[in-house]
């Protein structure tokens with residue numbers, strides 16, 4: 177495991193581009209095994225200008241697809257799983273799988289904008305992913321995430337005039353348990369210093385200390401999609417997913433297409449979200 181980056185990026189949820197500014201401002205020189213150019217660049221852009229893609233669907237088109245505009249999830253989270261298996265099945269290197277996944281992630285941004293989703297958060301790299309083969313981790317850190325970033329910056333530049341404000345969140349070196357632990361420490365420290373009282377601790381206060389507080393609107397996913405047939409959340413946003421609807425797809429991430437995305441939206445809209453309340 178690369179001690180430098182794991183410490184440096186420790187469980188941040190980077191919301192492009194705002195969280196990249198946190199990277200930039202998070203510490204001095206870059207050292208260690210990885211020397212990723214993303215850490216050197218000033219990628220700061222005003223929040224929400226990152227993706228100015230137009231909302232492309234009319235109410236009629238939504239209804240034709242069996243979707244209700246008022247029931248659209250505001251925040252979709254994705255666990256983009258299966259890049260390596262996709263590559264292996266084709267006799268390709270894991271890197272090729274991640275390249276294919278990167279394209280689909282870009283497509284997902286477009287689908288979200290098109291269908292009216294406000295926030296897309298992708299579990300791009302977990303703290304546990306450091307234990308993957310060194311060559312793969314090196315590839316991801318030194319070129320993949322940088323190129324991923326550039327891809328989105330390019331999208332911003334090429335975007336159309338109407339800013340639809342899709343908020344893209346890349347969870348890099350993120351872990352749900354770590355997020356809760358770091359929030360707990362911050363709260364405990366405030367109690368210790370007398371800034372707050374024990375009685376002040378509530379859900380809202382914890383929300384405010386989690387990494388996802390950087391997602392200014394809709395910090396909690398309404399819908400979580402995981403590809404590749406695995407039925408688990410692998411330490412993603414544990415607190416934030418408390419009342420999210422889950423949608424699991426058997427396809428590997430590079431195979432995910434717009435029909436799958438729309439099917440996920442349709443499935444979401446058919447759910448009855450009760451938040452623990454009584455069945456109507």
Ligand SMILES: CC(C)=CCC/C(C)=C/CC/C(C)=C/COP(=O)(O)OP(=O)(O)O
Pocket residue numbers: 255256257259274277278281298299300301302304305316406408410
């Ligand atoms: C498109 C894109 C941004 C790709 C980045 C490539 C990448 C590293 C994806 C991993 C996604 C992830 C954290 C999956 C969780 O499963 P897990 O494999 O970490 O955990 P598990 O062992 O429980 O399945």
